[in-house]
Amino acid sequence: MSEPTVPASVFKARCLALLDEVATTHRSLVVTKHGVPVARVVPIEHSTLGSGSVTLLADDDSDYFTAGTFDEDSWDADR
Numbered sequence: 001m002s003e004p005t006v007p008a009s010v011f012k013a014r015c016l017a018l019l020d021e022v023a024t025t026h027r028s029l030v031v032t033k034h035g036v037p038v039a040r041v042v043p044i045e046h047s048t049l050g051s052g053s054v055t056l057l058a059d060d061d062s063d064y065f066t067a068g069t070f071d072e073d074s075w076d077a078d079r
Contacts, residue, residue, distance in 0.1 A: 005030045008038065 004027065011018060011031045022029050022043050031039040 003028050003030045003040070005032050005037070007031075008033045 006014075006018065006029060008031050011029075018029060019041065022041050026043045028043070029041040030037045031041065
């Protein structure tokens with residue numbers, strides 16, 4: 001059985017509902033741009049949550065959000 005697909009523009013508009021669907025159905029979802037698969041949203045298995053570790057690679061990541069590197073308002077899923 002193939003995975004369901006959704007265009008990036010629809011994913012952007014319905015993101016939270018689609019994430020809930022993935023979590024509820026435990027089925028992956030493929031996001032496409034112009035018909036080409038670009039990402040896969042996969043459900044997380046609850047048994048793996050909190051079982052890993054994280055390594056901090058930078059002393060401070062606050063510059064990432066304050067230096068204009070990431071501008072949430074200009075993000076466009078269809079680019």
